[in-house]
Amino acid sequence: MEFFIDTAITEEIREINAWGVLAGVTTNPSLIVASGRDFREVVQEIAGLVGGAISAEVTALDAEAMIREGREVAAWSDHVVVKLPLTPAGLQACRALTDDGIRTNVTLCFSVPQALLAARAGATYISPFAGRVDDIGWDGIDLIRQIKEAYVLGGIETKVLAASIRHPTHVVQAALAGADVATIPYKVFRQMVTHPLTTAGLDGFMKDWAKRAGGEVQK
Numbered sequence: 001m002e003f004f005i006d007t008a009i010t011e012e013i014r015e016i017n018a019w020g021v022l023a024g025v026t027t028n029p030s031l032i033v034a035s036g037r038d039f040r041e042v043v044q045e046i047a048g049l050v051g052g053a054i055s056a057e058v059t060a061l062d063a064e065a066m067i068r069e070g071r072e073v074a075a076w077s078d079h080v081v082v083k084l085p086l087t088p089a090g091l092q093a094c095r096a097l098t099d100d101g102i103r104t105n106v107t108l109c110f111s112v113p114q115a116l117l118a119a120r121a122g123a124t125y126i127s128p129f130a131g132r133v134d135d136i137g138w139d140g141i142d143l144i145r146q147i148k149e150a151y152v153l154g155g156i157e158t159k160v161l162a163a164s165i166r167h168p169t170h171v172v173q174a175a176l177a178g179a180d181v182a183t184i185p186y187k188v189f190r191q192m193v194t195h196p197l198t199t200a201g202l203d204g205f206m207k208d209w210a211k212r213a214g215g216e217v218q219k
């Protein structure tokens with residue numbers, strides 16, 4: 001399973017990208033607003049930092065305007081993947097942009113029928129929102145598992161991108177459910193890398209190292 005980071009804050013992207021683990025970035029209109037940056041400027045900066053697949057979401061609601069906006073956003077960088085909402089207009093735009101050779105990420109997916117439609121409209125990625133499904137008392141990870149199973153049975157190549165990830169356990173569950181990618185918030189990456197036994201173990205090693213002849217700690 002590949003890792004994307006789910007943020008438009010470039011300081012967060014730089015820090016996690018330095019670990020060498022990122023294959024892309026997802027943004028959405030709320031994340032762009034939270035960054036306080038101009039949409040095009042921040043997407044182009046992210047594309048220069050990470051490369052890979054950089055999802056940038058259209059904000060138009062009707063199909064013709066979505067297609068126009070999608071073509072414009074895709075022209076900002078070869079790394080841009082146009083993110084489209086899972087609506088009739090979004091499916092129509094997905095088909096048109098796919099036929100243009102533009103990669104798409106169909107977002108706000110909450111059911112297997114929606115995921116099957118997006119795949120037939122040519123989506124490169126489908127984004128089921130695990131956390132938001134859990135929030136209404138359903139099982140977000142089971143949704144991911146069912147979408148992946150349906151895609152495998154149907155010979156569908158659309159990649160399952162587990163979104164709305166809230167904690168490290170979601171990441172593990174998404175991987176075991178067969179997700180191709182998980183898009184993960186900065187805070188969850190920090191939680192994933194941290195373990196109290198790693199911290200305590202390293203501390204012990206460094207204290208012992210400082211006791212050797214000479215007493216300096218290796219930098």
Ligand code: E4P
Pocket residue numbers: 006026027028107127129131132163164165183
């Ligand atoms: C996906 O691409 C979305 O940006 C994101 O995962 C939404 O997550 P949220 O439910 O935490 O807003």
